[in-house]
Amino acid sequence: MERIINIRIEKLPEGVYLATSDEVQGLIAQGRTVTETIEIARDVAKKIIEAQQAENIKSLEQIEKSFDYPLVVGI
Numbered sequence: 001m002e003r004i005i006n007i008r009i010e011k012l013p014e015g016v017y018l019a020t021s022d023e024v025q026g027l028i029a030q031g032r033t034v035t036e037t038i039e040i041a042r043d044v045a046k047k048i049i050e051a052q053q054a055e056n057i058k059s060l061e062q063i064e065k066s067f068d069y070p071l072v073v074g075i
Contacts, residue, residue: 001074003049005021005023005024005027005045006021006022006023007019007020007021007027007029007038007041007045008020008021008022009034009037009038012030015032016030016031016032016037017030017031017032017033017034017036017037018030018037019031019037019038019040019041021041021045024045024048024049025048026048027041027044027045027048028044029041029043029044
């Protein structure tokens with residue numbers, strides 16, 4: 001599955017680049033070049049999203065009562 005995430009890249013006075021995102025809380029990546037920064041940001045975003053999804057699954061497993069859940073199925 002792919003997801004589009006907007007990131008902001010800024011050049012710091014030290015000459016390195018910093019990437020952050022309002023869409024993925026906790027995403028902070030720093031690199032020597034823009035390309036390196038984007039690659040690091042992609043890896044960090046993936047790990048954060050995977051951790052959030054795992055936490056959501058654990059939360060669902062703890063629910064004891066019945067509930068409706070919109071299940072998305074890719075075909």
